[in-house]
Amino acid sequence: MMRPDRGIDVSDLSPLEQTSLLTQYARALDSQWAQPILGDPLAADIVSKIDYDFGGLGVPTSVVCQAALRAKMLDERVRAFTSENPDAVVVDLGAGLDSGPFRVRPPPAVDWYSVDLPGVIALRKRLLPISRRAHSVTASVADQSWPETIPSHRPAMVIADGLFAFLSEPVITGVFRRLTAHFRTGELAFNDYGHIGWFTRVAVKLAPQKMFASVGAQWGYPGFEDAHVPETWNPQLKLVEEASLAHAPEIDLFPNWLRLATKVSGMFETSARKARILRYRF
């Protein structure tokens, strides 16, 4: 339903699907900063069309910076892969409302598949611009059949931003195995938080901001420290990159206090792993 004065009603989204609003809102806020990190004006345009109390999420500046930076880091990896493989498919797992295909603008023969749950895909279809090369896939990645409508013979760049923490370990390992069973060759890149201990999980649940309560309630996987762990789930995956957000040049755009805290966190291996991009080749 679209109320002319208020935008699209999203009250039917499940709590898990609603997490897509949070990351989209974070990128929208970034786009309105004087010096954005990602600078995605489409994010703000999409948010402006949704009837939802975004302000009530209480998204802190640190989350805006992180969401914008990890999207930028993933975009860069997709750009590199698609410029080397101009016939590639890009597959965004748990794509939410992300406007990745319109930011990255890959070579014209690249097809971009956004996979998500039914409520989110329905919303994507209403909110994202139409593009001949951007496709939506309504599926749960827990379902073995999710890749079936995606060409398997082209090089595949598979990304996931903000998805895996919400899945259980058996579902994640299933996704990692299914990838190489379906796609002949490619890369998998995703954001990761290292190992999330019980203290952090309790702190997230008890935090006063609504966004932390809703994310905490959906959190399904405590993660891993050693980036080689996914290679044990699927030996066809080879780790090719572990990049901490704390080491990215864009942290110079963070507000002073956050820049300092991020630089300090980047000096220690364990804290540097708390916000990283992992990339595997297969």
Ligand SMILES: C[S@@+](CC[C@H](N)C(=O)[O-])C[C@H]1O[C@@H](n2cnc3c(N)ncnc32)[C@H](O)[C@@H]1O
């Ligand atoms: C935090 S949001 C991130 C969305 C998007 N990647 C972004 O950066 O804005 C997590 C997304 O994962 C999706 N999701 C959660 N579980 C899923 C599953 N089993 N299969 C497909 N998508 C799922 C949610 O619907 C939501 O859109």
